[in-house]
């Protein structure tokens with residue numbers, strides 16, 4: 001592919017000019033074809049300087065998702081090994097499920113620049129405008145069905161750590177796996193088991209992060225925020241995705257070594273609401289108590305008038321006592 005070859009050549013000489021003649025010789029394409037391709041790349045957000053006497057120089061790569069840029073940024077060994085990036089998908093999790101059923105391997109990632117029918121937990125809708133990071137990963141880890149919920153906990157921790165590494169932000173985890181900043185939701189995670197875990201052992205891990213768009217782009221009633229509103233500038237979605245995958249891969253490896261208690265502690269250190277009076281909503285039913293912590297499987301442990309009760313993430317919602325989101 002000429003596009004990829006040109007980018008490879010320019011990035012090999014990062015900061016330096018590569019003459020049109022050299023590109024033309026190495027790739028065996030006409031100067032006109034190169035010029036045309038450079039124009040396309042510029043339109044996609046690559047900053048390429050072209051000087052007739054020196055040639056072309058790659059100055060900046062786009063912040064929007066791009067397969068080539070993402071590949072450059074990836075440092076994980078298994079996660080991101082295969083990339084499926086679409087402009088629009090109904091839901092990256094649904095596409096990932098299809099691909100998994102067709103044999104998609106461990107680590108394959110599916111991204112969309114926007115989703116038309118993104119999903120939250122309990123069949124809820126997830127708004128996914130352009131500029132967000134909407135990504136699903138196919139995982140076939142060496143773990144059992146009972147450990148599936150631990151993977152979504154690991155994903156929350158991985159996203160928190162990536163945002164801390166890149167932007168020195170302190171994001172909190174609201175049980176089970178919403179990421180919040182100043183009481184507002186920045187990201188959500190949706191883990192779904194495909195088929196029978198015991199036979200195929202596949203988990204689809206969907207991550208949705210509000211990144212390069214203003215809060216106003218989401219519907220008004222949502223208790224939400226975006227990275228753009230927090231930081232005041234746009235960030236490189238490729239680097240963000242790659243950094244999350246790096247942290248996630250490390251967390252998955254320690255889960256495969258059965259370091260479950262380490263994950264429980266990491267999760268708890270980043271959680272919001274621990275030790276506080278909270279409410280648990282199960283349909284119409286409300287249970288009140290003190291949020292004591294989570295079990296090794298990620299179930300919420302609540303100290304109630306009737307003793308300790310535990311709740312699994314699949315069925316309930318957590319709310320703070322005074323009706324705030326958190």
Ligand code: ADP
Nearest residue numbers: 120121122124125126127178185188222224317
């Ligand atoms: P909960 O936080 O109530 O457990 P989920 O994790 O299932 O919810 O996420 C779905 C809910 O998140 C939706 O019902 C909606 O209220 C909210 N939501 C939808 N899209 C976004 C978004 N882009 N950012 C923040 N919150 C959203």
